[in-house]
């Protein structure tokens with residue numbers, strides 16, 4: 001069955017499914033397999049140690065598929081001081097179909113990417129991030145619910161995907177993608193019924209994560225998980241351990257401590 005949506009038309013792909021960007025998983029093998037199956041495969045930019053390594057990976061992926069694929073760039077300068085401008089230069093020079101930007105606004109790259117014909121998708125953890133990204137001129141917004149991302153980090157941001165989606169669709173004029181807790185055709189059908197033209201998936205059986213993820217989940221259920229870094233506006237969900245459990249106290253006692261120093265804990 002062929003499902004034509006604004007996303008399949010925009011990117012020239014067969015199925016309205018995008019592979020989620022995944023650090024240390026989004027190599028050419030993964031991205032090309034998804035693209036060859038008719039979805040949009042995504043290479044993870046930062047999985048490559050340098051922009052030139054990303055260029056080589058893009059070219060390797062092109063040898064494995066003639067279909068469009070994208071690149072994910074997660075911009076977290078405080079945690080990962082990478083050459084973000086260099087990665088974006090490579091994506092533009094290689095004229096990749098789509099850049100998925102997470103973690104920060106893609107505003108400063110919009111002109112460069114559009115001039116190269118690259119579509120820009122922003123991964124937004126809240127409606128306020130989505131509106132800001134739309135104002136910056138992105139082509140697509142991917143709404144990631146609280147179950148998959150805690151990047152909002154403010155009180156009141158703890159809202160799941162299926163609650164945010166019906167609010168996002170009438171509010172945003174660009175196509176909205178559903179991301180998080182979506183692993184089967186049933187969630188895709190639910191997204192389509194809300195006027196959402198695609199969903200991202202990370203847990204397909206194709207992924208080595210199907211097994212690794214299951215084991216990690218089990219471990220998390222045993223040790224528990226909680227949020228870290230929210231006081232610095234850089235929230236992350238981590239497995240509980242002694243250091244991470246100390247953070248709230250450290251933040252209160254030494255508020256002048258910078259995130260970079262605290263990150264070592």
Ligand SMILES: Cc1cc2nc3c(=O)[nH]c(=O)nc-3n(C[C@H](O)[C@H](O)[C@H](O)COP(=O)(O)O)c2cc1C
Pocket residue numbers: 019020021022023025044072074102123144147148179180181182183200201202203209
């Ligand atoms: C192992 C793994 C690595 C991930 N790495 C990234 C990443 O580097 N950048 C990013 O934007 N999202 C990353 N994600 C998030 C996914 O792209 C996606 O948004 C999220 O997993 C969707 O939620 P779900 O797991 O409930 O389907 C990662 C997810 C997993 C499971």
